[in-house]
Amino acid sequence: MIEKRPITTFISHFVIIVGIIIIAFPVWITFVAATHDAIRMTQSPIPIWPGDQFFINLKATLWDGISESDTRPVAFMLLNSLIMAMIIALGKISVSLLSAFAIVYFRFPFRMGFFWMIFLTLMLPVEVRILPTYEVVAKLGMLNSYAGLTLPLIASATATFMFRQVFLTVPDELLEASRIDGAGPMRFFFDILIPVSRTNIAALFVILFIYGWNQYLWPLLITNDQSMVTVVMGIKEMLESAEQAPVWNKIMMTTLLAMIPPIIVVVFMQKMFVKGLTETEK
Amino acid sequence: MLKRVHFGTSWLPFALVAPQILITLVFFMWPAAQAMFQSLLVQDAFGLKTEFVWFDNFKELLNDEIYLQSFYRTAFFSTLVAFFSLSIALVLAALADRVIKGATFYRTMLIWPYAVAPVLAGALWVFMFNPSLGIITYTLDLLGYDWNHKLNGGQAMSLVVMAATWKQISYNFLFFFAAMQSIPKPLIEAAAIDGAGPARRFWTIIFPLITPTTFFLLVVNIVYAFFDTFGIIHAVTEGGPANATTTLVYKVYNDGFIGLDLGGSAAQSVVLMVIVIFITVIQFRYIEKKVDY
Amino acid sequence: MTKKNITSVSMIAALMLASVSTSALAQTEISWWHAMGGVNGERINKMATDFNATQSEYKIMPVYKGNYTETMTAAIAAFRAKQQPHIVQVFEVGTATMMAAEGAVYPIEDMMKDTGEPFDKSIFIPGVISYYQASDGKLLSMPFNSSTPVLWYNKDALDKAGVENVPTTWDEMDAAAKKLVDSGMECGYSFGWQSWVMLENYSTWHNQPIGTKENGFGGLDTELTFNSDALKNRIAKIAAAQEDSSFVYGGRRGDSLPKFTNGECGMWINSSAYYGSMKAQAKFNYGQAMLPLDTDVADKPQNSIIGGATLWVLKGHDQDDYKGVAQFMNYLATPEVQAWWHQETGYVPITTAATELSKEQGFYEANPGTDTAAKQLSLNPPTANSKGLRFGNFVQIRDVINEELEAIWAGDKTASEGLDTAVERGNKLLRKFEKAND
Numbered sequence A: 001m002i003e004k005r006p007i008t009t010f011i012s013h014f015v016i017i018v019g020i021i022i023i024a025f026p027v028w029i030t031f032v033a034a035t036h037d038a039i040r041m042t043q044s045p046i047p048i049w050p051g052d053q054f055f056i057n058l059k060a061t062l063w064d065g066i067s068e069s070d071t072r073p074v075a076f077m078l079l080n081s082l083i084m085a086m087i088i089a090l091g092k093i094s095v096s097l098l099s100a101f102a103i104v105y106f107r108f109p110f111r112m113g114f115f116w117m118i119f120l121t122l123m124l125p126v127e128v129r130i131l132p133t134y135e136v137v138a139k140l141g142m143l144n145s146y147a148g149l150t151l152p153l154i155a156s157a158t159a160t161f162m163f164r165q166v167f168l169t170v171p172d173e174l175l176e177a178s179r180i181d182g183a184g185p186m187r188f189f190f191d192i193l194i195p196v197s198r199t200n201i202a203a204l205f206v207i208l209f210i211y212g213w214n215q216y217l218w219p220l221l222i223t224n225d226q227s228m229v230t231v232v233m234g235i236k237e238m239l240e241s242a243e244q245a246p247v248w249n250k251i252m253m254t255t256l257l258a259m260i261p262p263i264i265v266v267v268f269m270q271k272m273f274v275k276g277l278t279e280t281e282k
Numbered sequence B: 001m002l003k004r005v006h007f008g009t010s011w012l013p014f015a016l017v018a019p020q021i022l023i024t025l026v027f028f029m030w031p032a033a034q035a036m037f038q039s040l041l042v043q044d045a046f047g048l049k050t051e052f053v054w055f056d057n058f059k060e061l062l063n064d065e066i067y068l069q070s071f072y073r074t075a076f077f078s079t080l081v082a083f084f085s086l087s088i089a090l091v092l093a094a095l096a097d098r099v100i101k102g103a104t105f106y107r108t109m110l111i112w113p114y115a116v117a118p119v120l121a122g123a124l125w126v127f128m129f130n131p132s133l134g135i136i137t138y139t140l141d142l143l144g145y146d147w148n149h150k151l152n153g154g155q156a157m158s159l160v161v162m163a164a165t166w167k168q169i170s171y172n173f174l175f176f177f178a179a180m181q182s183i184p185k186p187l188i189e190a191a192a193i194d195g196a197g198p199a200r201r202f203w204t205i206i207f208p209l210i211t212p213t214t215f216f217l218l219v220v221n222i223v224y225a226f227f228d229t230f231g232i233i234h235a236v237t238e239g240g241p242a243n244a245t246t247t248l249v250y251k252v253y254n255d256g257f258i259g260l261d262l263g264g265s266a267a268q269s270v271v272l273m274v275i276v277i278f279i280t281v282i283q284f285r286y287i288e289k290k291v292d293y
Numbered sequence C: 001m002t003k004k005n006i007t008s009v010s011m012i013a014a015l016m017l018a019s020v021s022t023s024a025l026a027q028t029e030i031s032w033w034h035a036m037g038g039v040n041g042e043r044i045n046k047m048a049t050d051f052n053a054t055q056s057e058y059k060i061m062p063v064y065k066g067n068y069t070e071t072m073t074a075a076i077a078a079f080r081a082k083q084q085p086h087i088v089q090v091f092e093v094g095t096a097t098m099m100a101a102e103g104a105v106y107p108i109e110d111m112m113k114d115t116g117e118p119f120d121k122s123i124f125i126p127g128v129i130s131y132y133q134a135s136d137g138k139l140l141s142m143p144f145n146s147s148t149p150v151l152w153y154n155k156d157a158l159d160k161a162g163v164e165n166v167p168t169t170w171d172e173m174d175a176a177a178k179k180l181v182d183s184g185m186e187c188g189y190s191f192g193w194q195s196w197v198m199l200e201n202y203s204t205w206h207n208q209p210i211g212t213k214e215n216g217f218g219g220l221d222t223e224l225t226f227n228s229d230a231l232k233n234r235i236a237k238i239a240a241a242q243e244d245s246s247f248v249y250g251g252r253r254g255d256s257l258p259k260f261t262n263g264e265c266g267m268w269i270n271s272s273a274y275y276g277s278m279k280a281q282a283k284f285n286y287g288q289a290m291l292p293l294d295t296d297v298a299d300k301p302q303n304s305i306i307g308g309a310t311l312w313v314l315k316g317h318d319q320d321d322y323k324g325v326a327q328f329m330n331y332l333a334t335p336e337v338q339a340w341w342h343q344e345t346g347y348v349p350i351t352t353a354a355t356e357l358s359k360e361q362g363f364y365e366a367n368p369g370t371d372t373a374a375k376q377l378s379l380n381p382p383t384a385n386s387k388g389l390r391f392g393n394f395v396q397i398r399d400v401i402n403e404e405l406e407a408i409w410a411g412d413k414t415a416s417e418g419l420d421t422a423v424e425r426g427n428k429l430l431r432k433f434e435k436a437n438d
Helices: A006-033 A054-064 A074-105 A111-120 A130-139 A146-154 A158-169 A172-180 A185-196 A198-213 A217-222 A231-239 A248-281 B012-038 B056-062 B065-098 B103-115 B118-129 B135-142 B153-181 B185-193 B198-209 B211-228 B230-236 B248-258 B262-290 C002-017 C038-054 C068-080 C092-100 C108-115 C126-132 C155-161 C170-182 C194-205 C229-240 C257-261 C272-281 C319-332 C335-345 C352-360 C372-377 C394-409 C415-437
Strands: B041-043 B050-052 C028-034 C058-064 C087-091 C142-147 C149-154 C187-191 C265-271 C286-289 C307-313
Touching: A006 A248, A006 B065, A006 B103, A006 B118, A006 B153, A054 A074, A054 A248, A074 A111, A074 A146, A074 A158, A074 A185, A074 A198, A074 A231, A074 A248, A074 B012, A111 A158, A111 B012, A111 B262, A130 A146, A130 A217, A130 B012, A130 B248, A130 B262, A130 C068, A146 A198, A146 A217, A146 B012, A158 A198, A158 B211, A172 A185, A185 A198, A198 A248, A198 B103, A198 B153, A217 A231, A217 C068, A231 A248, A231 B118, A231 C038, A248 B103, A248 B118, B012 B041, B012 B262, B041 B262, B041 C415, B056 B065, B056 B262, B065 B103, B065 B153, B065 B198, B065 B211, B065 B248, B103 B153, B118 B135, B118 B153, B118 B230, B153 B211, B153 B230, B185 B198, B198 B211, B211 B230, B211 B248, B230 B248, B248 B262, B248 C068, B248 C394, C028 C038, C028 C068, C028 C319, C038 C058, C038 C319, C038 C335, C058 C319, C068 C087, C068 C092, C087 C092, C092 C126, C092 C307, C092 C394, C092 C415, C108 C319, C126 C142, C142 C272, C142 C319, C149 C155, C149 C194, C149 C272, C149 C372, C155 C170, C155 C265, C170 C187, C170 C229, C170 C265, C187 C194, C187 C257, C194 C229, C194 C265, C194 C394, C229 C394, C229 C415, C257 C265, C257 C272, C265 C272, C272 C286, C272 C335, C286 C372, C307 C319, C319 C335, C335 C352, C394 C415
Parallel strands: C028 C058, C028 C087, C187 C265
Antiparallel strands: B041 B050, C087 C307, C142 C307, C149 C265, C149 C286
């Protein structure tokens, strides 16, 4: 605290707490819904306090899943989501670190052309170009594979754009100093640039992991293999049971389970994030 | 933008951009080219009969009142979402940056909803606002307000805006907060010693220093509101009632994926691509000049 | 970080090169894409498992591909990429699209003949298969989950409101709805799948045309004509009934189900297939009755039409695979499987034998009203107006109808304006379909 202003501080706390309550409310309702039995969740008004069915629902959802025939437990879907999210996050970070480095630190022909070409992909989500993209993936024989599942989602410029912005704020002196030390471009990249931008890498990992984890329409279209069902697809399947009323307690339990891994990533990476920030301040 | 100090030409930069360019070419440019070709065709769903019609699909679009309306609707929707999510996140980040006690806890509590998938976020909001089951509908009903977003277009739009904003606040907060935390404390302390109050410090020091972040977020938010809210609209309203929440992107999806009108949908994609290029150039050229790094 | 980056780059490269190879099994695998999530998805898996256990040559592999529209689009996209499944479940409004794709679909009747599997069309209920027959009577796809709209009523609420008989006409509906509201209910009646229930079935029930050329059975140059005075009057009356909450709109498809199961609305018109949900959720005495009759329009009801989905077979696989498909289709049509499916879900049995079996098993006695759907469908021999409908782009046309009806319920348009616009917009889509498929 820079100076003491108890009233302002109190108001700050108060406003944040109110904001948190409003923002967390839908998640709270999810949790509550996951603790009741199926019948209770079809009767108005819906409860706002937890019931006693949490562990029963948890066990049923995690190990039995949607299907009572034990074919697709949610635990298994979670694993698929994890694989998909990791490939997308790590793949996209690697690819865009390299290209942002090239665009910011090198003078070479077609540099701006490449930049604009990449930058344009920032804008069009996969949903809009979904059918032509599907045909391309099919032509390449990549249906039902993790490559077909993830590569088209890696083709987006968010991360490249972000790293470009980060690299632009890196002081020029760093490169000059590294040159004096006789370091080549790649040594500069690995020894200086990546350490300098590790907080951004951490933030992007969080973002991209969640982006990958939350994909729905694309995985649904390109995977025909029940062994590749992800948890978000699983929830949509529960929500859209043709002429059946949705089973809210199981759906909300699965939703909760689907939220836990990204939350773990957010919370865990947050620590690294803060650590990185305090270190740079030293 | 190129660094003042930079490396010269060699094969290396080409190798560095190669993976990204390759992926972009194969999974973005190729499908886009295919969409462009498709927009000149009238074809049955299975692709068994094809007729080349030049620009008929585009002509039809220009005469489609519903399509023209979805332009205004998209602009309206995007403005609201970008405005609310940016301003709420900025306020929360500024406050969280001020307080020391509990800042980490607050941040954890605020970035948490970010982990929710758009489809699920939509489902949650639908669940809360379900005309007969929803907890909020129930409360509103007690207060004498009749909520039925399945019938009332204005309410449907508000619901979609709420859900989309809710999803985006965390993201914006994360970036604003990180940017504010990285501002050297001595700078702010010096200003405080000079007698600048919290509000003044915010506008004269903090806000200018986070402009790169703000620029980044502005682009991302407009793109988000324009394009990435698809999952939310899909789950919450499916563009209804009576097209009240049909945005441009939702319409492309709906006509192509649901309606199987591949030519018409591809023509819309092409229009979107042109808009995208236009927005990108304008936005980039204009804001890039004003922001200091 | 350095190592991680390199590893992940090489991982991507490896993935790029890798293509998934399906393991060669002795069994022939037959893919079946369906749109049934939830409990019905489990039932589908059971059917496949049971069939697989009866023989060792073929293995049915059911795959959930999203809701009805997503499943159909996925199958079409797969066909364009030559990766199509053997069997795909398509909802009834997609029929015209599938039919028009002559090079893509393998008509069931042809397939049965070509593979030499036994096939007798006369075992099916005419009201069920008429929707899916070509003009020469050839059966194109296999009815799977069929249902028809019925009037669901809350017996307790009707008793409390002093309504002695379940309404059989729209006048009685209106009167009963008023009494329900007067007795303290929040709403008299509601309905779902509004185009299917209030427009398509309303028309066939009163023997009114929906479009020209036998509702599209006669050719692609068909035009919609449902903006008749009869329908306009009825829709206007329903819109007016919102005034005192006699009618409350609760959303598309089955979104209004909780309104009924929660005891808000005393009556609900929607698919008979909600039987399973009613059993699970309604905590009151409920029943199903035939659709109400509009006495201004007709003296007696004609017949209702089905909704739901059928199984289409797609071309482009080995001829030997289709033998397995044919055997599976015959398995699905056995009385035992059909009776089980019917009794579990409330879907209509597709064969007369399955109805007989259900009767023998005492199902209708134990669950009065469960035969309403089957009765409605076979009330009278179908006429040109009532055998079904076959309009191209009907998925979109239904959306148009949804939109226009919603505008009417919201008071933005009169019934007359809304229906006229719906016809006009629908006809544009029909012309587009004609152009693309001619």
